[in-house]
Each structure stands twice: as structure tokens, then as C-alpha cells.
Amino acid sequence: MKQFLGVDIGGTNVKFGVVDTDGNIIKKKKYPTKEVSEGGDFCGNFSKLLAKRLKKFPDIASVGIGIPGTISADGTSTLDLPNVPALGNQPLVKILKNDFPNLPIAMDNDANAAALGELHFGLEDIPETYLFITLGTGVGGGCVIKGQVFKGGDGNGLEIGHVMSSTGKTIEQNIGKAGIIEMAKNYIAEGKLSTTLSGEFDAKMVANAAHEGDELALQVYHDMGKYVGELIVSVVRVLDIKTILIGGGVSETLSYLEKNMYEVINAFLPEYYTKALDIRLATLGNNAGILGAASLGINALEGKL
Template sequence: MKQYLGVDIGGTNVKFGVVDTNGNIIKKKKYPTVSVSEGGDFCAKFSKLLAKRLQKFPDIQSVGIGIPGTISSDGSSTLDLPNVNGLSNKPLVSILKEDFPDLPIVMDNDANAAALGELEFGGEELPDTYIFITLGTGVGGGCVIDGEIFKGGDGNGLEIGHIMSSTGKTIEENIGKAGIIEMAQKYKEEGILSTNLPDEFDAKMVATLAHDGDELALKVFEEMGKSVGELIVSLVRVLDIKTILIGGGVSETFDYLKGNMYSVINEFLPNYYTDKLDIKLATLGNNAGIIGAASLGVSALK
């Protein structure tokens, strides 16, 4: 069975995963991002780590790399990666192709990779055209049109987390993990809602308390639902695409936010859109980064 290598570069870890043709991860290995960045030559260290993976798995057909940021229009270089020290504005793919000239290597934004991964390896059949929204530490997005990633004018379209909102902040600032914490802190200080939230907490604690029925935590995700609804209205109006997948860590709280999300959608979208609107959770879960990255390489071989 053919094998593909997916690499998910994140602010905390660089994760390598060998993926088979059915989307199963055969082997995973991760390295702290700070250790790969140490010394200022991320690309050289990354190349050595890649060589180790290829030595252990010589049948790798292609390499896909997902990064948390923007890339050059030709896909050969990184641009702005604020959470990965030492990898902004680096010709990563160009360097790797010099080191591995016979190996197809593809790089893209991690949300784009995750979006494509759902088409290649997802747990259910999808149309060839859909929007993908990831809700996690930040808010990201991708779009697949006729089976291919929509790139935008210069390769970095669908940066939906940076869309401005009526609050004067971006969508990501409103409902990313920092936004969840800020919202919960505000409600806690008001003291109106019943809560078991401790003085020091993170977004994961808010989600856990929501599962336990905590009044304040549920209010946070209900408010978050309004922002997600507004985002979907904007995306559907611009792209006229009616299948939407929602992934990322915060998607586990979808049941708490979907009520307000649909209220906003039904208020601002006419029947032309809502009659066929299909919003559902993505299927790849915590493995979306690796499997999505691997799908980039699979797509390159077609």
C-alpha cells in the first residue's frame, strides 16, 4: 500500500505522520517547534528530520507540509508565520527540493490542508465544493471548489479569522481561544451568571464546564454562536457555497453554539441559500493537521 508523509508545523510541535491510502496514520513523530527553531536555521534542521523519516519509510510517495500562516504565490516559500520563530520568509520548499530532488513536496496553509484532507480521507462522502471552518486557538478557513483548494489571487485566500467584525476586532479575536477567555472573564466579573469557573482558567476549562451545564460557560458558547453565524452568512453570500464543515478543537462545543448560529443564519440568508445549506462537523478530529498535510502530497500526484 502506498504511503504519504504529512507534516503539521505548529507553534508548539512539528508533527510528522506516515499516512496510507486509506487515511490511516501508520506512524507519528513530533518534535518541539522551539528545538527545530533553535540556532536560527529552521530549514536545515527540518530537512535533517525529514531525511530521518524518509530513511525509515523509503516507500513514501510524496510530502505535504501544513503551516500556520501565509505562503508565496508559487508555494515555495513561507511569508508571515507569527507563531513559528525562524520560519517566516524562508524558501522552505525550494531548500527541500534541492535536498530531495525526486520527491514531490507541497506546502500550504494548515487550514487549506485540513479542508482538502476531508475530501481525500474524511469519514463521509462530500461534494467536490465546500467551505471549511476551523475553530481552535485561532479561527481559520479553507475552501475546496471542484475538488481543488481555492487559493485566491496570490495564494492566501480564505484567511477568515482576520475578517473584521462590528466589535472593531477580528473574528479570531472575538471567538478564538483568547476571545473565549476574555468573554468568560467579563461574565465572571459581572457576577450575574452561576459558574464553577476558577480564578485562573483557560478555554479548555470553559468547554469542560459547558459540558457540565455551567451557566456562564454555556453563555460564552451561545454568544460565540452569533459570531460563527455572522461569519457563515458572509462566506455564503460571497462564495455561494452551501456545504460547510466545522473542525478544530472548539467544534466539540458545537451543540451549545449552533442554536444562535442558526438564528443569525436564518435571519440574514434567504431561502435560496438556507434550503440547501448543509453545516456539519469535520471528521478527521485531532489528526486533521497530519492527514490534511498528507492530502496535499496526494493531490500533487494526481
């Protein structure tokens, strides 16, 4: 059975995962991003770590790399990576292809990778064309059209977290983790809704309060539903895509925002879209980063990038 290496580069850790064709992660290994960045030579250090993985797993057929930022149009160099500054504006793939000339290697934004991962390794059957929305610390997106990642004009399309909303803020400012906390604090200041939240709290605590039926926390997610609905209306109108997967940490609270989300969708989308609209949760959970990255390598191996 073939094996693929998926690498999920984040601000805290660089995670390597050996994945088989069925989507089983055979082996995981992570390194602190700070350690990989030592000496200002992220690419060189990364190449050495990759060599170790390849030596231990010589049957790896391809390598895919997901990064938290923008890339060059040809997919070989990083551009802006605020959370991994040592990897910003670096020709990572060019360096790796020089070090490993016979190995298919691909790199893309981590949201695009996670989107593609659902096609290759998802637990449910999905069409080859769909939108992927990730709700977490921020709001990200990816799109797969006929089995290939849609990248926009110069490789960095679908930055849907920056779509404007009716509040005059971006969607990410509204419903990223910071936005959730801000909404909750504003409602606490108004003092009209009962809540167990007080003092300093994080977005996870708001979610936990909602699970326990907290009136204020549930109102926050009701508001979030409106903004997610607005986002879906905008993107569906532009892309004409009717299957939407929602992933990320906030996706666990989808049931609390669905009512308001669908009210907005039904108010602003005609039947052409709504009669076939399929909105569901993504299936890869915490493994989306590694499996998504591995799927990039699979597409590279198959000549689909």
C-alpha cells in the same frame, strides 16, 4: 499500497506522519520546533529529518507540509510565521526539491491542508466543494472548490478569522480562546449569571463548565453562536458555497451555539442558500494536521496543485 508523508509544523512541535491510501497513520514522529530551529537553519535541519523519514520509509510517494502562516503565491516559500519565526521568509520547498529532486513536495497553510484532508481522508462523504472553519486557539478557514484548495489572488485567501463582526472586533478576537475567556470574565464581573468559574481559567474549563450545565458558560457559547453565524453569512455570500465543515477544539461545543448560529443565518441568508445549507462537524479530529498535510502531497502527486 502507496504511502504519503504528512508534516504538520506548529509552534511547539514538528510532526511527521506516514499515511497510507486509506488514511491510516502508520507511524508518527515529532520533534520540538525549538530543536528544528537550532542554529537558525530550520530548512537545513528539516531536510535532514526528512531524509531520515525517507530512508526508513522508502515507499513514500509524496510529501505535504502544513505551516501556521502565510506562503508565497507559488507555494514554495514561507512568509509570515509568528509562531515559528525561524521558518519565516524561507524558500523551504525550493530547498527540499533541490535535496529531493524526484519527490513531489507541496506546502500550504495548515487550515487549507486540514480542509483538503477531509476530502481525501474524511470519515463521511462530502461534495468536492465546501468550506472548512476551524475554531480553536484562533479562527481559521480553508475552502476546497472542485477538489482543489482555493487560495485567493496571491495564495493566502480565506483568512476568515480576520473578518469583522458586529462588535467592531474580528471574529477571532471574539471567539478565539482569548475571546472566550474575556467573555466569561465580563459576565462574571456583571454577576448576573450563576457559575462555578472563578479566578484564573482557560477556554477548556469554560467548555467543561458548559458540559455540566453552567449558566454563564452556556451564555458564552450562546453569544459565540451569533458570531459564528455572522461569519458563515459573510463567507457564504462571497463564495456561494453551501457545505460547511467545522473543526478545531471548540467544535466539540457546537451544539451549544447552534441555536443562535442558525437564527443569524436564517435572518440574513435567503432560501437560495438556506434550503441547501449543510453545516456539520469535521471528522479528522486530532489527526487533521498530519492527514491534511499528506493530502497536499497527494494533490501534488496527481498534478492538482
